[in-house]
Amino acid sequence: MIEVSELTKRYPGRTAVNGISFTVARGEVVGFLGPNGAGKSTTLRMLSSYLPGTSGTARVAGFDVFHQPDEVRRRIGYMPENNPIHLDMRVREFLKFRARLKGLGWRRSRSRVDTVLQQCGLTDVQRRIIGQLSKGYRQRVGLADALVHEPDLIILDEPTIGLDPHQIRSVRALIKGLARHHTVLLSTHILSEVEMTCSRVLILNRGEIIAADTTANLEKRLSLDGGVVAEIAASAEAIREAFRDLPDLVRLDQEPLDGDFQRVTLTPRAGADLRPAVFELVRDRNWSLRELTRRHHSLEDIFVHLTRTKKEAE
Amino acid sequence: MRVILTLIRRELGGAFQSLTGYVVIAASLLLTGMAVMDLIGWLNDRPTDAPITELFYQSTYFWVILLVVSPVITMRTFAAERSSGTYEALMTTPVGDWEVVLAKFAGAFLFYVLTWLPLLGVLAVLRRVTGETLILDPRVTAVAFLGVFLVGAVYMSLGLFASSLTRSQIVAAMIALLLGIAMWMLSFRPPSADGIGGALGRALDHVSLVRQMEDFARGVVDSRHVVFCLSVTGLFLFLTQKVVEGRRWK
Numbered sequence: 165m166i167e168v169s170e171l172t173k174r175y176p177g178r179t180a181v182n183g184i185s186f187t188v189a190r191g192e193v194v195g196f197l198g199p200n201g202a203g204k205s206t207t208l209r210m211l212s213s214y215l216p217g218t219s220g221t222a223r224v225a226g227f228d229v230f231h232q233p234d235e236v237r238r239r240i241g242y243m244p245e246n247n248p249i250h251l252d253m254r255v256r257e258f259l260k261f262r263a264r265l266k267g268l269g270w271r272r273s274r275s276r277v278d279t280v281l282q283q284c285g286l287t288d289v290q291r292r293i294i295g296q297l298s299k300g301y302r303q304r305v306g307l308a309d310a311l312v313h314e315p316d317l318i319i320l321d322e323p324t325i326g327l328d329p330h331q332i333r334s335v336r337a338l339i340k341g342l343a344r345h346h347t348v349l350l351s352t353h354i355l356s357e358v359e360m361t362c363s364r365v366l367i368l369n370r371g372e373i374i375a376a377d378t379t380a381n382l383e384k385r386l387s388l389d390g391g392v393v394a395e396i397a398a399s400a401e402a403i404r405e406a407f408r409d410l411p412d413l414v415r416l417d418q419e420p421l422d423g424d425f426q427r428v429t430l431t432p433r434a435g436a437d438l439r440p441a442v443f444e445l446v447r448d449r450n451w452s453l454r455e456l457t458r459r460h461h462s463l464e465d466i467f468v469h470l471t472r473t474k475k476e477a478e
Numbered sequence: 479m480r481v482i483l484t485l486i487r488r489e490l491g492g493a494f495q496s497l498t499g500y501v502v503i504a505a506s507l508l509l510t511g512m513a514v515m516d517l518i519g520w521l522n523d524r525p526t527d528a529p530i531t532e533l534f535y536q537s538t539y540f541w542v543i544l545l546v547v548s549p550v551i552t553m554r555t556f557a558a559e560r561s562s563g564t565y566e567a568l569m570t571t572p573v574g575d576w577e578v579v580l581a582k583f584a585g586a587f588l589f590y591v592l593t594w595l596p597l598l599g600v601l602a603v604l605r606r607v608t609g610e611t612l613i614l615d616p617r618v619t620a621v622a623f624l625g626v627f628l629v630g631a632v633y634m635s636l637g638l639f640a641s642s643l644t645r646s647q648i649v650a651a652m653i654a655l656l657l658g659i660a661m662w663m664l665s666f667r668p669p670s671a672d673g674i675g676g677a678l679g680r681a682l683d684h685v686s687l688v689r690q691m692e693d694f695a696r697g698v699v700d701s702r703h704v705v706f707c708l709s710v711t712g713l714f715l716f717l718t719q720k721v722v723e724g725r726r727w728k
Contacts, residue, residue, distance in 0.1 A: 212570045237572040244570070248563030250488075252495040264484040265571045309567070 165190045165317055165347045166211065171220035173206050173371075180206040182371035183220065188364075190316070193343045195358030196351035197467070198368035204351040205245050207368070208321050211349070212242040225316055238267065241310030241346075245321040247303055251295030255286055255305055258294060259312055266313040273312075280308040284338060300331030307338060311346075318342060320350040324357060336361055355467060367470060374470050391431050392438045395455040396446060397424040406445050412436040425454065481573050482581045489555070489585025498554070499589065506547045506593040513539035514600050529615065530604065531622050534597075535695035541662060541688070544633060549654035551589050552637025553647045555582045556722075560645035575722045579638070579715055586634045587627075594626055618697035625694025628707035629687055633658055635714035642721040665689060 166188040173181040181203040188194050196204050209215040211222055213233035221228060227235040250258055256277060263273035281287045284304040289297060294305055303323065310318050323339065324332045339361050342348055352358060358365050359379055367375040375382060396403060400418055403426055407416055415431040432438045439456060446453045493499035517533055526533070534540060559565040568578065598619075605614045633654075640653035665688035683689060690703040 209566075214566055214570050234572040234574075237570055240570075242567075242570045244563060244566045246563055248565075248567050250492070250564055251562075252492065261484060261488055262567075262571070265481060265568070265573055267481070267572055 165192070165225060166349065167221075167223045168207075168211070169221050171207070171210060171222050172218045173203070173210060173215065174218040179371055181210070181217075184368070184371070184373045185220075186366055186373060186376055188347060188349060190347055191343075192364055193339075193348040193350075193362045195362035195365045196349060196368060197353070197355065197358050197365055198351075199353055199471070202368040203371040204353075204368055205321055208242070208319050208349070208351055209244075212240055212319055213237060214242075214244075238313070239316045241313065241315035241318045243306045243310045243318075243320045243323060246325070247306035247323075249294055249302065249306055249309065252293065254291055254293055255297070256281065256290040258305065259308055262309045263312045268313055276312050276314065280311045283311065283341075284308040285334075298331070300327055300334065303327060303331065303335055304338065307335070311342070315346070317347045317349065320348070322351055322353075324352070324354065332357075367467060369471050391429060391459040392442060393455065393457050393459060394428045394430070394442050394446070394453065395421060395425050396428055397452045397454075398426065398449070399424075400426055402449075403428060406449060407442075410438065410441055410445070412438065482577050482584070485573070485578065485581030486584045486588070489582060490588060492554070493585075493589055498550075502547060502550050502589075503593050503596075506543055507596045509539075509543045509546075510594075510597050511600060513537070513543065514597075514604070518604075529618065531601065531614075531618060532695045535622055535625065536692050540691070544629065545655065545658050545662060547593060548590070548630070548633040548637050548658055549640070549651040551593070552586050552634055552641055552654055553651040554641070555586055555638055556641040556718075557645055557647045557650040561647070569725075575719050579719045579722060583634060583638055583715060583718075586638060587631060590630045590634055591627065594623070594630075615697075618695075621697045621699055622695045624699065625691050625703075628694070628704060629691055631711040632661070632687070632707050632714075635711040635718070636661065639714045639718045639721070642718045662687060 166186075168187070169185045170183045171181060171185070172179070172183050184203075184207065196207070198204050206215065210217050211224060211229060213229040213236050216230050221230075223229065224236045225239045227239070229236050250261075253261065259277045259280065260273055263276055264270075268276060281290050284307055286301070286304055286308060289301060294302060297305070307320070307323070310320065320339070324335050327335060336357065339348065339350065343361075343363075350361070362379065364378050365376070365382060366373055398406075400420065403418065404416065407413060407428070407430070410430075412433045413430055414433055417429040417431075419427040419429075421427050430438050430442065437458065439458060442456060443453070493502075514530075514534065517530065517537065517539070521530070521533070556565070559568060598614075601614050601619070604610075636657045637650075637654035640657060641647075641650040643653060644650050664682065665686035684702065684706065687707075690700070690706065693700050693703060
């Protein structure tokens with residue numbers, strides 16, 4: 165659906181996007197993740213053929229975004245950053261206007277507007293003036309606009325920015341619903357958002373893609389140590405004694421907690437899962453155990469890790 | 479074409495969904511009314527054979543109204559969309575640059591036409607009161623309005639160009655005012671041009687919008703004036719389209 169190769173955007177004195185390449189297959193929901201100023205919006209603008217790239221190519225549905233902009237624009241539903249919509253128009257009127265601009269006929273725009281109004285839960289407010297609606301509703305109007313011409317690809321730039329938690333939830337649910345019939349590319353700097361809605365992540369930092377994988381794979385890649393944390397009631401020496409002979413154990417850290425409990429952190433050799441072994445040891449000695457977990461890396465850790473290693477490498 | 483019509487509707491709708499449209503029309507109506515009143519007062523002292531339409535369009539009143547109102551009409555066109563961000567939404571739909579430029583021009587032009595229509599009403603009242611049939615002579619009035627529209631087209635295209643240059647409506651209005659006044663001042667031949675005589679003087683006569691308007695107001699259609707107005711309009715529309723297109727190369 166999207167093929168980007170060596171896409172670069174330079175502004176005088178600054179490189180916003182530096183030779184990025186990636187592909188998105190039909191039906192995928194891909195999250196574009198990065199801190200503010202990483203080049204997310206610039207990339208999305210180039211993909212929606214609003215901005216030309218300085219070099220490199222980008223194709224959407226096989227059409228070049230720079231040389232065949234009309235073909236590309238017909239096939240994408242793009243919601244720009246901050247969701248700019250005409251606040252003085254009524255919801256239905258606005259969507260109809262946008263549908264007509266996107267080349268839908270009178271009859272078809274009418275039926276499509278009805279469909280997206282329903283899809284985005286806007287039927288009740290269709291006669292209201294957009295400027296008088298809450299931000300959550302406005303965001304849905306923006307989404308409805310992106311959907312109205314049944315595009316193959318939907319590009320959303322920070323779709324949940326500035327919403328309250330309830331609104332964020334409802335917008336996310338909407339996006340998840342889209343995934344069934346559309347390819348979706350969304351940008352965000354909120355990590356949990358990608359975790360919740362996307363099947364794949366592209367992490368962008370300073371105009372470069374520093375990681376591109378499924379969220380699960382990224383986690384696997386970075387939590388290779390698979391550290392296990394256990395809270396066990398026993399003396400420090402006894403624990404050290406018991407775990408010394410554990411195969412695959414590389415490192416053992418202990419930390420006294422309240423009461424008799426000790427917090428034990430075990431670092432295994434790559435790939436090994438120490439949990440069953442730990443449990444058996446504890447059971448055999450009749451110690452009491454109140455926690456046994458494998459350290460789980462959130463995207464947040466991955467992100468911090470990736471951006472930090474990048475800095476260190478420099 | 480369908481897209482252009484949709485966009486024109488939006489342009490005009492935008493003017494009337496906010497207060498701007500009404501304020502501009504009310505203001506220009508007030509100015510026109512005051513100008514006509516003043517003109518009548520002036521006529522009381524100096525009787526003349528010339529019809530009032532002619533006097534009005536030849537007066538500075540007409541130009542002041544035109545110069546002040548035009549930038550206000552056109553300043554919104556591009557600048558407002560650029561600053562609110564809807565420009566990005568517009569330009570990522572499959573709509574061509576020319577379609578956008580022409581639709582915005584047509585929207586501004588139709589609005590301009592609307593601001594001058596009340597004058598017809600003023601003249602009709604005057605004709606009724608005075609019983610002077612010369613006041614709304616259909617032929618002269620039609621030609622005078624042709625002139626108003628042609629000169630208006632020039633000023634709308636120039637304002638459109640100014641608006642495409644910036645995202646600030648104020649700056650757009652100022653640039654339009656500057657260009658507009660400069661265009662108008664070409665009509666006043668500096669004494670030095672007389673000295674040079676011949677070529678320069680004649681050239682300045684041809685680009686004098688004031689002189690052209692005088693002809694139109696008398697009911698004279700000079701094809702040179704028509705061609706001049708249309709080509710200047712075309713030039714500014716072309717420049718606007720280049721500015722819109724130029725964004726793609728930034």
